[in-house]
Each structure stands twice: as C-alpha cells, then as structure tokens.
Amino acid sequence: MNKITILDSTLRDGSQGEGISYSVQDKINIVKALDELGVTYIEAGNPGSNPKDMEFFVEAKKLTLSHSKIVAFGSTRRKGIKCAEDANLQSLLSADTEVVCIFGKSWDFQATEILHATLEENLEMIRDTVSFLVANKKEVIFDAEHFFTGYTENADYAMKALEAAVEGGAKTLCLCETKGGMMPMQCYEITKKVVEKFGKVASVGIHTHNDSGCAVANSLLAVEAGASHVQGVLLGFGERTGNANLSTIIADLQLKMNCDCIPSGNVQNLTPICKRVAEITNIALEAGMPYVGASAFAHKAGMHIDAVIKNPFAYEHVTPESVGNERVFLMSEVAGKSMIVEKVQKFDKTLTKSSPIVAEIVKRVKELEHEGYQFEGADASFEILVRKAIGKYQPFFNLHYYKTSGEFPRFADDQSAFAQFKIDVDGKVVVTAGDGDGPVNALDVAMRNALEQFYPTVSQIHLTDYKVRVLDGKSATASRVRVLIESSDGDEHWATMGVSSDVIEASYLALVDSFEYKLIKDLEKKLGVRR
Secondary structure, three states: OEEOEEEEOOOOOHHHOOOOOOOHHHHHHHHHHHHHHOOOEEEOOOOOOOHHHHHHHHHHOOOOOOOOEEEEEEEOOOOOOOHHHOHHHHHHHHHOOOEEEEEEEOOHHHHHHHOOOOHHHHHHHHHHHHHHHHHOOOEEEEEEEOHHHHHHHOHHHHHHHHHHHHHHOOOEEEEEEOOOOOOHHHHHHHHHHHHHHHOOOOEEEEEEEOOOOOHHHHHHHHHHOOOOEEEEEOOOOOOOOOEOEHHHHHHHHHHHOOEEOOOHHHHHHHHHHHHHHHHHHOOOOOOOOOOOOOOOOEEOOHHHHHHHHHOHHHOOOOOHHHHOOOOEEOOOOOOHHHHHHHHHOOOOOOOOOOOHHHHHHHHHHHHHHHHOOOHHHOHHHHHHHHHHHHOOOOOOOEEEEEEEEEOOOOOEOOEOEEEEEEEEEOOEEEEEEEEEOOHHHHHHHHHHHHHOOOOHHHHHOEEEEEEEEEOOHHHHHHOOEEEEEEEEOOOOEEEEEEEEOOHHHHHHHHHHHHHHHHHHHHHHHHHOOOO
C-alpha cells in the first residue's frame, strides 16, 4: 500500500475563495476537525500577511493534535534582502511550527516579469530561503509555483528551481498547477519526469486548481506518476474555480487506489467532518459532491431503487457507510412501489408491493407531483401523506380561518403585515394575531401564538430556509408556486412543502406540515415509539 501524505490548505488557499472569512476560533475549530480526519499537514496561513493569522499561530501552540502538523506558509526571501533580515521569514520563524511551506517561482516568466529578478537571482532566493529555514530546524515543503506552465515554457529552468530547493534541503517538492489549465496526461507525464529525477532525494507533491475542471483527475494521475504528497482543500473551494477537492481525493486514494493517506478507520468520518467544516465556513455542502454530498447515494428512478433495495452493489460504487454518508431514496412520480414500500414499512411492516394501499399512495403521489409537489425535497410532507393514507394521522387542530393583510408604507422597519388565525383544539377555540415582515412571517407568528397555547414545544421550531419556485411562468402573477420550508428544533432538521396559485396558501400548507411533523415526533417520543 502506497503512503500518501495529505496537506490540507482550507485555511490558506481555501480562505481565498469568494465570501469566505474565518475568525481565529473558526480556524482553530477547522484544525481540530482536520486532525480528527487524520490529514498529515494543515497549512494554516501566512503569519506575515495579517494580524489575524499571527494571532492564530499563537493560539495554535496551545493545541494538542493527534495526527496532524500545522504548517506556516510564506514566500522566498525578497530580492536583495538577506534571509535573516526578511520580515516574512522572521514571521515564519515566530509562528514556531515544525513545518513550513515556502513558495517560489519556477516559471522563468514569473521570475523576470513579476519579481523583476534575473533567473539566477531567483534560484538563489529559493536556495537561500530553504537553507535558512532548514538551518533553523524546520521541515521545508517547497511549493514550485506555476511549475507545469513553467515546465512547458522552459523545462530546464523549472527543473533548476526544484534543484535549488533540494540543494537548500527541502524535504518535499510540490509541483503547483497554479493556473489550473493543464490536462491530466500533461500532469502525469511532467510529474513522472520530476519523480525520475528527484524522487530519491525528496518527496514529490502535487497542488492543482480546478479552472479546467481537472483538479482531482490531475492530482490522482500525479499519484499514479509517483507523487507521494497531495495538496488541496477539503471541500474544493478557493480562488477562481477552486482547488483540488480533498474529500474526493482522499476517498479515491483510500478506497480505490490502494493508498494509505489517512488512518484507515477515519475515512468513515469523512462525511460528518466535511459537514462540520462546511458549517464553520458558513457554506452549503454541495449536494452533488462525490462521496460526501447529500445526493451522493440518492436514488430516484423506480428501477434503480428496486435494484438497490435488493442489492446496493447494483448501483453504488462504494457503500455510503464507508465514507460516513447514508443512502437516500427520493420520493417522486418515477420512484415506483419499491420506494413506497421502503417508506411505509417504517409505519407498518406488513405492507408489501401488492398491498392495495401502496398502489393508492403511488397514485396520490403522481397526482400531487402533477400539481407541482416534489416530495424528494420534502420528506416530512411525504411522511404526513403516508400517515394519512394508512390511517396513522390525527390532526392537532382544526382551522376555522386565517387572514393576512399588508400595509405600505411600512409601519415599522421589520413590520409590514398583519395576520389573524382562528383554530380549535378539542373544542377549545382560540383567535390569535401576529405582525411581521411580510404576510408569511405574520402568519407564522399568528400560528405560533395559537399553537403554543396547546403545544409548548412549537416554540422550539425555527425556520432555517424558505424557498419559492414559480411552476408556470405563462400565467404571470396567477402562476402556481411551490413553497419549500426547512425547519429545525435544534436536534432534527426536516423539510415540508405546499403548492398553490396563492403564495400565502402554499406557505400555510408547508407551515402546517412543519408544525405537525414536530408534534408527531414529540408525541411518539413521549409514547416510546421507535422507528
């Protein structure tokens, strides 16, 4: 089994992505998550670039890590400056990390046109910087910036840049595909030549960007060519189109390519750790992301679902459990009876494909999807539909009416609408009102004011997302709309849906399902019902 070291650059290269900004505590939390995953190196930032990164390195000294080494990142010394006088290098030393990553120019164009240095001066900057850091007892990773472009333009000089780093004492030579435009076979061939020349004196690494959509492929082919060090960002984000996605690379290396890159049992933590990092970063984990996305093991077509229920190997290349994910069967008009049976057996294990009620549910689902419902995104609404069909549903209230009205200009900054809500619960009638930022918000407030009188746990429900989709643009403002509401009580998350030509009614239907789903769960928990 080949040993591959992983360097995660979420906190350095990843933080250069649009809209991403980490606090010091965010960075500490991500370090803990990456250490739990078991990556070899965590590139945590440039201590000489800003006070926040320097503060992080001060705090990071207090951490006790089980698997990972924190890496400080910086550039070679400036032209005409001695290493001991270079402020950036002094910052790297003050970060007090065992490992440092230094980037230097390996493309002759960059050396002469960007640094305005002679080609020999640039080589001296690389050699001197690495040697200075090694003399200060640092393990040095040399990032050869623009290496692949530089190699195609002037292979001899690109190799000399690596040679200068080796002469300085670099332990790892990382080939950076900085512009992200190389094709996989180019990366393979060039990496292979570097491994042939330097593989016996240093580890060869790969660092790719995704501008041509090949970052993962380029990284994997570099490993095939002999690279034993891979850099990237756990979830692939970063400047422009992003970096190599390490969540995919780690799973591919570990599960498909007989490589050892994190502790063997830790790959099962991949999905939950990716979710944690996405949450800290304040981004949505892309549903279609391989291995760790919510849709990675989601099945919708009826034939596929039927086959997977019989044997998951029919349509899954690995088990979802192997990467800490889970299998999802999406409810839709094409899902078929196997899907329905899998869902309804949670409530009644005696039901089979031939049960008449299953056929009725399939028919009802198709009718509703024709109207605009899409249950694959609203499992809670689908569960309520099934409960109603099999007789395991009892409404928690009876609606008399609701009314909403808006006012413009606004009567307050966050209040522009009123709602009135009248219900009865077991014969007791209540009328409540609410105001809010728009009629849906006002209706939500009025409903809560009423329901909390009977069901206090409604106060635990928080709406985490609200989406409206126009289903028929041809009808203009009379178009039917689909409202999807995502809710949470702090422990569980669920999604509900409503469809109508009236956006308020569609919202009301989704809200009712959301409240009732929570109340059903509370009731079953109280009764000790297990599912």
